Amino acid sequence: MQIPRSIYFDYNATTPLDPAVREAMLPFLSEAWGNPSSIHQVGRRARARLDEARDRAAVFLGAKPSEITFTSGGTEANNLAIFGAARLLKNKGKHLITSAIEHPSVLHCFDYLETHEGFSVTRLPVSRAGRVSAEHLKKAIRPDTVLVSVMAANNEIGTLQPVGELGAICRERGIIFHTDAVQWFGKEPFDHIHQFNADLVSICAHKFHGPKGAGLLYIKSPLHPDPILFGGGHENERRAGTESLPPILGLVEAMEKFTKPPVFQAARLKPLSAKLIAAIETIKGCEMASPKEGVLANTVAFVVPAADGLSLMAGLDMEGICASSGSACSAGSLEPSHVIMAIHGGISANSLVRFSLGRDTTEAEVDWVCSILPEVIRRAQPHQ
Ligand SMILES: Cc1ncc(COP(=O)(O)O)c(C=O)c1O
Numbered sequence: 001m002q003i004p005r006s007i008y009f010d011y012n013a014t015t016p017l018d019p020a021v022r023e024a025m026l027p028f029l030s031e032a033w034g035n036p037s038s039i040h041q042v043g044r045r046a047r048a049r050l051d052e053a054r055d056r057a058a059v060f061l062g063a064k065p066s067e068i069t070f071t072s073g074g075t076e077a078n079n080l081a082i083f084g085a086a087r088l089l090k091n092k093g094k095h096l097i098t099s100a101i102e103h104p105s106v107l108h109c110f111d112y113l114e115t116h117e118g119f120s121v122t123r124l125p126v127s128r129a130g131r132v133s134a135e136h137l138k139k140a141i142r143p144d145t146v147l148v149s150v151m152a153a154n155n156e157i158g159t160l161q162p163v164g165e166l167g168a169i170c171r172e173r174g175i176i177f178h179t180d181a182v183q184w185f186g187k188e189p190f191d192h193i194h195q196f197n198a199d200l201v202s203i204c205a206h207k208f209h210g211p212k213g214a215g216l217l218y219i220k221s222p223l224h225p226d227p228i229l230f231g232g233g234h235e236n237e238r239r240a241g242t243e244s245l246p247p248i249l250g251l252v253e254a255m256e257k258f259t260k261p262p263v264f265q266a267a268r269l270k271p272l273s274a275k276l277i278a279a280i281e282t283i284k285g286c287e288m289a290s291p292k293e294g295v296l297a298n299t300v301a302f303v304v305p306a307a308d309g310l311s312l313m314a315g316l317d318m319e320g321i322c323a324s325s326g327s328a329c330s331a332g333s334l335e336p337s338h339v340i341m342a343i344h345g346g347i348s349a350n351s352l353v354r355f356s357l358g359r360d361t362t363e364a365e366v367d368w369v370c371s372i373l374p375e376v377i378r379r380a381q382p383h384q
Contacts, residue, residue, distance in 0.1 A: 016209065
């Protein structure tokens, strides 16, 4: 078997910038360099291009241009949605609901609001598959609930949440619903933004071959969350700071090219993931963390007993395999995966391994990983 030199199985962490997206960004690093807020001609030219980008994003999503707020990425979109909506509505009620397995850029906002701003937060439990149930949500809702945030797809284990259903429950009750769709876009079939039944939707470009440092928050009108960045009146008074055209154009270009249909082709990725799963299931003690159904086709996560994440990652890396242990965004940290802790009720989860496949993943790479995996795992289990 020919051994590939470097195998990138970490597409949920980030994806490479697509060459065509890069090309589309280049003019905005040279000709259209003006400040969109300047009233002279150089500024007006930049403003026209920014307005165009917003119009394109709105048409693509099935939204109004005024409902699009460009941000620096998924983290900022989530922070703006949660802090912005909670603070806006604090006089109406101070109860918030989220799930136990959200990305840290959601969880830590709720932790902060609870610790420092007097909100009360319910963190919904999840099933063995990592799924939130409509029944749990209904039971958790109180008369003073003002905001619910549940992610569309989990970054660590790939579980898809029934966000349309959860959103409808919130809408019936006049509660604002936010979904972090950062891992969802580019992987699941997208039709229009209303399919989430959400008032707030977070999107991030680098998860579908766009640039890093670019995201957007869809804000259903007439909602106007409190800003989290103060300064000028940019982005309809929602996000102060001179807009950076290259990442914004890169985001819009990538979204148009790679989310409809999804660049992560389920039909191609499913059989590759199935091969990995079959190989993992033959390794003694390994347990799948990703559910069998209702899961992103590219994500294969599993737990290895008596081995820690760092040894596993180092062992895989020595073989040229780039994977992730726990939350990709805190890579390098040995924190147990909060997702596995929530599912398994607090058992130490140092040994999560996540493979996330993508556009350039080949069958040869999958075969190679399947062949080397038992030995890498054995080496990371000194006491077995
Ligand atoms: C589900 C989810 N939300 C939010 C983010 C944050 O995105 P960024 O780090 O680009 O701001 C990530 C990043 O991995 C993610 O997976």
